[in-house]
Amino acid sequence: LKIGVLVSGRGSNLQAIIDAIESGKVNASIELVISDNPKAYAIERCKKHNVECKVIQRKEFPSKKEFEERMALELKKKGVELVVLAGFMRILSHNFLKYFPNKVINIHPSLIPAFQGLHAQKQAVEFGVKFSGCTVHIVDESVDAGPVIVQAVVPVLPEDDENTLADRILKWEHKILPQTVQWFAQDRIIIDGRKVIVKDATY
Numbered sequence: 001l002k003i004g005v006l007v008s009g010r011g012s013n014l015q016a017i018i019d020a021i022e023s024g025k026v027n028a029s030i031e032l033v034i035s036d037n038p039k040a041y042a043i044e045r046c047k048k049h050n051v052e053c054k055v056i057q058r059k060e061f062p063s064k065k066e067f068e069e070r071m072a073l074e075l076k077k078k079g080v081e082l083v084v085l086a087g088f089m090r091i092l093s094h095n096f097l098k099y100f101p102n103k104v105i106n107i108h109p110s111l112i113p114a115f116q117g118l119h120a121q122k123q124a125v126e127f128g129v130k131f132s133g134c135t136v137h138i139v140d141e142s143v144d145a146g147p148v149i150v151q152a153v154v155p156v157l158p159e160d161d162e163n164t165l166a167d168r169i170l171k172w173e174h175k176i177l178p179q180t181v182q183w184f185a186q187d188r189i190i191i192d193g194r195k196v197i198v199k200d201a202t203y
């Protein structure tokens with residue numbers, strides 16, 4: 001499966017995908033990484049692993065539409081079949097999504113629909129929930145609310161702050177995001193409206 005990954009920052013989820021591919025756990029190839037941030041540490045990770053990375057910044061374009069269309073074009077040129085948002089800090093509109101229908105996925109550090117948007121782990125600590133986690137979902141035009149593919153649950157402990165909770169959640173992000181890429185590679189993802197079924201999944 002040919003994939004593209006969109007990043008804006010640290011890139012630890014990108015690293016998890018690279019590692020899973022290199023170890024043969026995921027049958028995919030990263031055709032292109034796009035960073036909208038020239039300072040993203042994710043770019044260094046690409047260099048280290050010989051993954052092609054392009055910096056495409058919003059400010060290079062007169063409109064969001066042109067920015068999104070350029071990103072889509074670059075991905076299409078590489079034959080990308082699945083787009084993975086891994087800490088990509090921008091909201092994608094129809095002008096991007098129309099090129100990859102039901103083939104854009106995102107990792108979000110909460111059990112959606114709880115705590116959408118920014119600082120999900122802080123929101124969870126402040127709300128006082130006893131469990132949180134992470135979600136891989138299909139990206140549609142809603143923000144952090146598209147059809148759920150898989151979630152992992154972690155406890156929120158009394159002594160947690162947003163950082164300790166974020167660390168606990170991140171370990172699971174690094175498992176369920178590569179796992180989801182592998183399910184797509186195996187053609188096991190069936191989307192029926194809001195319901196996503198993973199063929200032959202054992203839970």
Ligand code: GRF
Nearest residue numbers: 010011012013087107108109
């Ligand atoms: C992760 O917590 C992810 O869930 C959220 O942004 C963060 C990105 O981290 N969408 P990294 O860049 O993959 O290290």
